[in-house]
Amino acid sequence: IHSKKALLITGGAGFIGSNFVAYMIDKYPDYQIINIDKLTYAGNLENLSGLENYPNYEFIQGDIADQNLIESIFAMYDVWGVVHFAAESHVDRSIEDATAFIHTNIVGTQVLLQTAKMDWERKGELAQRRFHHISTDEVYGSLGEKGMFNEKTPYDPRNPYSASKAGANMLVKSFGYTYGMNIVITSSSNNYGPRQHEEKLIPTVIFNALSGNSIPIYGDGRNVRDWLFVMDHCKAIDLIFHQGCTGEVYNIGGGNEKMNIEVVRTICSILDELESERLAEINKNSFTELISFTKDRLGHDRRYAVDDSKLRQELGWSAEEELKSGLIKTVEWYVKRWKSLAKNH
Numbered sequence: 001i002h003s004k005k006a007l008l009i010t011g012g013a014g015f016i017g018s019n020f021v022a023y024m025i026d027k028y029p030d031y032q033i034i035n036i037d038k039l040t041y042a043g044n045l046e047n048l049s050g051l052e053n054y055p056n057y058e059f060i061q062g063d064i065a066d067q068n069l070i071e072s073i074f075a076m077y078d079v080w081g082v083v084h085f086a087a088e089s090h091v092d093r094s095i096e097d098a099t100a101f102i103h104t105n106i107v108g109t110q111v112l113l114q115t116a117k118m119d120w121e122r123k124g125e126l127a128q129r130r131f132h133h134i135s136t137d138e139v140y141g142s143l144g145e146k147g148m149f150n151e152k153t154p155y156d157p158r159n160p161y162s163a164s165k166a167g168a169n170m171l172v173k174s175f176g177y178t179y180g181m182n183i184v185i186t187s188s189s190n191n192y193g194p195r196q197h198e199e200k201l202i203p204t205v206i207f208n209a210l211s212g213n214s215i216p217i218y219g220d221g222r223n224v225r226d227w228l229f230v231m232d233h234c235k236a237i238d239l240i241f242h243q244g245c246t247g248e249v250y251n252i253g254g255g256n257e258k259m260n261i262e263v264v265r266t267i268c269s270i271l272d273e274l275e276s277e278r279l280a281e282i283n284k285n286s287f288t289e290l291i292s293f294t295k296d297r298l299g300h301d302r303r304y305a306v307d308d309s310k311l312r313q314e315l316g317w318s319a320e321e322e323l324k325s326g327l328i329k330t331v332e333w334y335v336k337r338w339k340s341l342a343k344n345h
């Protein structure tokens, strides 16, 4: 049994979770950080390279829906907080088959809640120790040209992924209402940045462009998303985990509403400058020439935008990264990754 108090992070080998683990280890060297991740296709230990030897860090490979395993973690460590990222996260996969989404996003969340509740209740700390659930603005559904989601917008999920996340949010809230558990939920807009799985839009664009393949854009590319740099998201989670009010939901936005096609064009123009030699090798004048429009995703939400004034006013947070500078950092990271993958093949 470890005597130190531990922060349990789930899904810390994924995109946002791995950025968060690195950020927390750097900022809070006194915290003991336990990262549980099943390492599905989306989890990658390379995202955490360099942290293995850090003395206050522990990685456990396992499934959050495995009740025995979660109970053993709570028995072994004095878990004083949970930040719950682990999820099946890709909308297209949920449209193909929702089974894993229900297992991880709903059952997994319930197992974590139940185990934390029992452990903290036994210690008389149910109202003190915090369960922070990471969610998405997709639970609110889709918007027309105008308006924004706020924390009071009723859930109206449109695909199995967002339905499973909305279900998880409801469960988390219910543990707050029913047992007085100290829960908090954050719903953020689309994240971008280093360490994202290659199946998602931005890495797909960069990898296809560098390989000289066509860059697929769903429908007319005019779907609007609000883009949040992953490090800004991590900073908001840190702030809300420590200072957010019990039982509350906070939206986290990037303040960068853009159509997918605009984001893709910006990435191509950054690549045109950074990778002019590669451009010459594939006989193009601009990577934008590779853009091609494909059949739209089923139930493709038209626009998401979140009103995060509650977070800005109550906790003084704001997104710091401009979209252009965040995209430059992101493109540079994936170019390096693409080159190292190309070298190893």
Ligand code: NAD
Pocket (backbone or CB within 6 Å): 010, 011, 012, 013, 014, 015, 016, 017, 036, 037, 038, 039, 040, 041, 042, 043, 044, 062, 063, 064, 065, 084, 085, 086, 087, 088, 089, 090, 103, 104, 108, 134, 135, 136, 137, 165, 187, 188, 189, 190, 191, 192, 196, 197
């Ligand atoms: P990701 O798919 O990159 O990472 C998910 C991680 O969870 C992976 O490492 C995977 O191995 C792990 N995992 C999956 N099932 C598991 C299980 N049963 N047990 C233990 N680990 C399991 O996802 P992400 O983009 O980093 O998203 C993290 C969280 O943030 C999710 O809850 C997601 O809904 C939410 N979110 C993401 C975005 C975004 O733009 N990426 C936006 C808003 C909210």
